[in-house]
Amino acid sequence: MAAFVIVGGGLAAAKAAEALREEGFDGEIVLVGREPHLPYERPPLSKGYLQGSDERDKIFVHDADWYREHDVDVRTGVSVTAVDPAAHEVTLSGGERLRYDKLLLATGAQPRRLTVPGHERVLYLRTVDDSDRLRGTFSTARKVAIIGAGWIGLETAAAARAAGAEVTVIEQGQQPLLSALGPEIGAVFADLHREHGVDLRLGARLAEITETGVRLADGTAIDADAVLAGIGAVPDTELAAAAGLTIDNGVKVGADLRTSDPDIYAAGDVANAHHPRLGHHVRVEHWANALNQPPVAARAMLGRPAAYDEPPYFYTDQYDLGMEYLGHVPPGTPHDVVIRGDLSGREFLAFWLRDDRVIAAMNVNIWDQGDHLKALVLAQTPVDRAALADPKVPLEKLVRS
Template sequence: MVDADQTFVIVGGGLAGAKAAETLRAEGFTGRVILICDERDHPYERPPLSKGFLLGKEERDSVFVHEPAWYARNDIELHLGQTVDALDRHARTVRLGDDGTLIHYDKLLLATGAEPRRLDIPGTDLAGVHHLRRLAHAERLKGVLASLGRDNGHLVIAGAGWIGLEVAAAAREYGAEVTVVEPEPTPLYGVLGPELGNLFAELHREHGVRFHFGARLTEIVGQDGLVLAARTDDGEEHPAHDVLAAIGAAPRTALAEAAGLEIADRAHGGGVVVDERLCTSDPDIHAAGDIASFRHPLFGTRLRVEHWANALNGGPAAARAMLGREVTFDRVPYFFSDQYDLGMEYSGWAPPGSYDEVVIRGDAGKRTFVAFWLTEGRVLAGMNVNVWDVTDPIQRLIRARTVVDQEALADPGVPLESLAP
């Protein structure tokens, strides 16, 4: 039973944590809700950091999940700039890192998110080496890109994933010179495979981005604290005034690990193991967002999803489960990206090796199409590029798990809705 005397604590002030707090109140919970955030900014959404805000097209205030006054108005006890350095499952307390204050919980949600992976090479202590995860990072990088654009400066990006490519697009719009270093043979290789990865390489090359595939950075060369160049393991040296490390993110599981919660193995992305209710191995602790590793019934494997939609939907799902509601978290993974004049949405999960065919619906050459990844005739994932309002039928096809007529799937004249049960 949940009553007004109970205290629900949320550790992590990102989108998942903020939406969980919102849901608790929307569902009628009248007990204490304590939201602990290690950043001094109010909870915000991260996609604009590499998109509209970075480009200067969106104002700073637009990134926040709620206006600042919302938290007091809804009786959410918000602790900004506070870390939690210990979790005692037996006493059901968390300890604040700055002064050792102990906070009791009846139910706890871990939504600690992820942190950017660091380059383990010489030169990363130079002033011109950047990461992009937090609002402060984006504010700094925004100024850097504008300066590089004015001065015809060079930016080297380590990693051709979504963050690397979105920043490359932003940098080119500012006028900076851009080189992307990527160990795989194409951009986005781990998500799209070689078939569609090349499309993004061509897009960026048309806008002046240089790629160096099959290589890794080995050293960032500098003088007087400033970046001068970036070297790769094949002996190349690239001029650089700034370097962005965009080599992925690691789930922030230290608190959960120290408390003895079950952690997924690295082969499944790490993260805190949760069930379909986003409950951890402790029945009083849930996890949501980037750190949650859940077994997805559609794909038959354990997934850890770092994208915006997972936090947007996972936080509320965990909140309802904490209240004792019936919850089954089985959302189809979804994300989106904007690069130059290309907008795309991706639904599903189909890493290289999981599919046997890619079906294109439309004109990939004109970058107006939908791509489907199939195994044995069943749709695992779909990506719509500059084609809109098709996410729902794509996700229905994925959920159906039935063999589809591939000729009809490839024919833009056949409504997608007619192919999904």
């Protein structure tokens, strides 16, 4: 009987097991996760679960009964310490060796760590245990300092404000989310957080974490009962690198999510996958990849034609702002941004254009245009900028086949 091993305890791992059964695989599936919990989704950890509006049971991809009913051997609280491609075996933290015919790496990413003096006092958010710890911290802390104004930094700032804490966000860029969204849209998020009482320190460099808060490079001291860092993440490639797989901003895989070893695949945050539509490799640390890549990996592991070509997607919820973003703007790509709607009122659509083609689109507090935004991104045909900005022109009329 064929044996497939899945390494990881998140959404990608659970969805891979589900997809394999749905595709008719009746062999052995072993899912190995280092955390003591069943596989769960991470977005709620910085959103609803952190704020107490999502119940704990809701974060889990499947309950224990599902794994039993689908004959999936889940090993929680167990780490894979080594992969031996030649022997087709993985070694577990207790010393057991598991044979595999196909192996899927869904090891995710780890928070990027601060290295300034006092960094050992800093909190991070990646796991459900981290989120539980932060919930407790936010409920008692009077003042919270957050390093980084990216997605995690801003979402946790919103949660801390909802809990009643005074919040200071320290960001070395000139706007929040600058690398992801650019200065114009970044300013929207800056205004949003300032309106909700966040002390946003832009263009600020961190020098030290002190016993009473943080000290900036210009000597400014900021009092804080707790300090959280949200400065990005790095793909967890340690196992893959030790196994001799090709590493390039994650585990490098083809459109079918196959690594440089024909019997090893990778999906989710750790996978830097060749994207057929974009023509280059892309690694996206967001929920949609963890949800949608595993069925592709499952089909490929079963020897069937498969390619992952969905446009990158992510979303955020902060205070009364909900946003979805679709597409990809590679760093350094010349582009223009076209706005449709009320930017200051935070109810608008935004389009990133290169050569008059929509390469990414975003909806903010507008929820009936998602299909049209996706069609524009996928069409890759020139659009009229004036019509794109005009709310009176239906978006479907701008999509050319």
